[in-house]
Amino acid sequence: MNDRNRAAVITLSIAAVERDTGLSKDTLRVWERRYGFPTPGRDTLGERAYPLDQVEKLRVVKRLLDAGHRPGRIVPLPFSELSALSASTVDQPVRGAEVLLGSADLREHLDRIRAHDARGLRNALARLLARYGVGRFVVDVVVPLNVAVGDAWMRGQMEIFEEHMYTEAVQVVLRQAIATIPESQGAGRPRVLLGTIPGEPHGLGLLMAEAMFALEGCECVSLGVQTPLWDLVLAAAAYRADIVALGFSGCMNPNQVVDSLGELRAKLPAHVQLWAGGSAPVLHRRRIDGVLPLASLDDIGGELRRWRTTPTAAAAVPAD
Missing domain, CATH: 3.40.50.280 (Cobalamin-binding domain)
Known part of the structure; x- marks a missing residue:
């Protein structure tokens, strides 16, 4: 399971925060001056160093920005209010994912990812592929799983390596599925x-x-x-x-x-x-x-x- 006891001593560079959150370096610097957040420390070289709790808040802010909220309204808010706002607006796709795949099935797959059960995850995905066929597997299984995994990662409830393991497992299953699709013949084949x-x-x-x-x-x-x-x-x-x-x-x-x-x-x-x-x-x-x-x-x-x-x-x- 995830171990975040070291969170207080771990910091990320501004380049790492940009990759992790999708917020540009210029945006981070402007918010620091304009809104007083984030408030990075400095590493031994004098470069900005962002604590993990600030990075997790930035992830939620990015989700709200993508949903149409304005930075001037949400960046100064405390994390608790941001989380509540996210739950009332941004989390609708996650609830939709539970409807598509079923909340129990969704939790089961997420539990496999967090338990680092790569083989069990691949086998479960392969069974779903055999049951639904390629098209429904992509739309009704992988799409809602992607939403749920992305949400867990953005909230800091899943490590990057766990998200990468999930992605690799789906890619393995999908590549095998694509290889079995018969090639179409004749005209009209773009x-x-x-x-x-x-x-x-x-x-x-x-x-x-x-x-x-x-x-x-x-x-x-x-x-x-x-x-x-x-x-x-x-x-x-x-x-x-x-x-x-x-x-x-x-x-x-x-x-x-x-x-x-x-x-x-x-x-x-x-x-x-x-x-x-x-x-x-x-x-x-x-x-x-x-x-x-x-x-x-x-x-x-x-x-x-x-x-x-x-x-x-x-x-x-x-x-x-």
């Missing part, structure tokens, strides 16, 4: 290139999207995470991609998301569609010309059906 841009290290959502694309008969090529923009352009040409699909998590800086998608759209040929999905709120708050935002994995099937009815799609995909 080529989809999947990846993330530099600064986006999370690849589980990408693998989930690949599974859904494969179920729809797409020919998928995944480049994994953190591929430079120009290499995405080169890969789209090399693999004759019809669609470039990118994943973004909530930790990405909104301006970086918008700027990168705009730059990539300008570099890709006009006939190559650019799709973007994930938990980054900016994808659905700011319109980016030439970019199709996917609100959920369930949207992939419908958008592919629309793609297949366009004249450019019919011309781009030859019959095998």
